Structures are given as C-alpha cells and as structure tokens.
Amino acid sequence: MQNKILSHDQIQHKVRRIAYQIYEANVTEKEIIIAGIDGGGLNFAKKIQRVLKDITEAEIVLCKVSMNKENPLESGVQTSVSEVDYANKSIVLVDDVLNSGTTLIYGVHHFLKTPLKQLKTAVLVNRNHKKYPVKADYKGISLSTSLQEHIEVEFKSKNDSVYLA
DSSP: OOEEEEOHHHHHHHHHHHHHHHHHHTTTOSEEEEEEETTHHHHHHHHHHHHHHHHOSSEEEEEEEEOOSSOHHHHOOEESSOHHHHTTSEEEEEEEEESSSHHHHHHHHHHTTSOOSEEEEEEEEEOSOOSSSOOOSEEEEEOOOOTTOOEEEEOOTTOOEEEEO
16 A cells, blocks of 8 residues: 655745755855756756756756765666766765665765765655665655655656655
C-alpha cells in the first residue's frame, strides 16, 4: 500500500522554497552550478534550475552527475560539466531522496577534489537513515521512517508526487 506524502502542488512549493534559499546563499554569485544526481536527483535539479532562472540574474548551469548507485566506488563519479568549468564556483549537489547518504557522500567527495567557492546539498526527502556523515543543507521534508519502508518519488508532467510504500 502506498501513502501519498507530497502532492504535486506541495512539491512545487518546496522546489520554490529551496530555490529561494539557494538564491539567498548565493546572492552575489554570477554563476551557480546545480548538480543533479542522475535519475530523480537530476529531475529535481531541473525544477530548481527553472525557478532560479526566474528569480536571479546569475547564470544557472545544470550539471548531470552519474554514478553506479549500488557501487559508486567501483564506477566512480562522472559529471557533464568539466572540472575546469566548476572550479572556484558555488555548487549545489541535488538528489531526490537522502536514504543512507551513499550517493550524496560520493558526489560530495568527487566535487571536493577541486577547489570550490561553496558546496551545498539539496534533497526533496530526507529519511534520517544515514550511514555516512552527510547532511542536506536544503530539504523539502524530513521523515522518520523504518528501514523497511520505501520512498518513491514520481516526477510526471503536472503530476509530481512522493509516496511512502
């Protein structure tokens, strides 16, 4: 059985709020890199990017972050924006759900190999089951769930939703 946790309108509100928080933390920046982890994180990042483009003059660059989520150490992390292009910039690493923190910590580790102005993280759902010392600087909702429960995020045109299964 699935319980809807967030409706389309609630998700849009959270995207907008997170975008404004990112803008406030980067108000003097000329360029902000929004790095979405491939899958739900990239879809969430695109939504944040759209709102940021409406509220700031800064250039908002979308970066796709790819890795094998089951074994990120083996596959490594690849980005669609080169290291030279994000060096000394402000980056927000985005994922849809923060479960154990594995994908977020490997993403953070990848970016920290390069000097940056600032690195923050954003998630739509924070589950509080971390096995790594990583936190979401910007989060849509925090849930205390059991390890057996599963969060499912659906990004569909005009029908985004988050379910607890």
